[in-house]
């Protein structure tokens with residue numbers, strides 16, 4: 001039986017710190033060194049790793065969630081389903097079957113369980129999709145993607161995590177890199193839960209530092225060791241000293257600094273940006289040295 005792979009969650013708190021770039025660059029570099037890598041993109045509201053790697057993954061699976069189907073002929077009009085619905089997604093007139101407001105429904109199944117006459121049946125609603133491809137030799141990319149206009153990103157992330165688990169069990173990998181969503185909410189927490197360790201990518205701005213401290217607090221609460229990458233470290237009016245001081249006070253190591261690179265910023269909207277930026281390749285090589293030793 002193959003051993004469980006080392007899982008690293010890359011997060012950033014504030015959006016735009018470069019976490020997806022670092023996650024993709026690290027994954028690509030490790031795969032080029034001959035390690036078998038799975039990159040899981042859990043930023044389901046706006047996955048960007050495929051573009052960074054210059055690949056076009058195919059839909060692998062649709063993501064479905066529960067949707068109640070009201071069977072009018074069986075409905076007693078009792079309103080019990082309406083009472084238990086925390087999302088106020090069901091409305092009804094006493095004695096009549098309820099009406100579903102689909103956009104508000106979270107798919108929690110409480111109404112299904114509460115109905116005394118089995119008048120609610122299992123339906124399915126598509127939330128998004130999971131995409132998969134071989135992004136390079138030794139590098140598998142798995143992406144969760146929410147449908148435009150859908151609001152249930154944690155559900156889509158949960159399905160993507162489960163798919164990642166199945167893939168890991170079936171294939172075994174030397175290392176799994178998880179690219180989390182920005183912020184410090186439910187979506188980020190799901191990505192943090194997956195990792196053995198956390199790599200927080202930040203920038204030397206007040207908001208970058210503020211969110212970094214929240215991420216480090218969350219990692220500490222979960223008992224996950226964390227490291228920091230200071231991206232755009234030479235950004236004009238930046239304050240890298242405060243970031244390093246705050247990390248030092250928490251006993252968290254800043255393992256790499258990536259200087260501000262205007263060329264890379266211009267490249268970010270271009271497909272396959274990773275392979276085109278020299279400064280990023282150098283930083284990724286440094287990070288790969290560090291994490292190669294932890295596999």
Ligand code: SF4
Nearest residue numbers: 085105106108109111
């Ligand atoms: S599944 Fe949950 S949210 Fe949707 S209608 Fe039923 S109780 Fe309400």
Ligand code: SF4
Nearest residue numbers: 075076078079081115
């Ligand atoms: S709980 Fe069942 S029987 Fe009662 S109103 Fe809802 S669907 Fe109808």
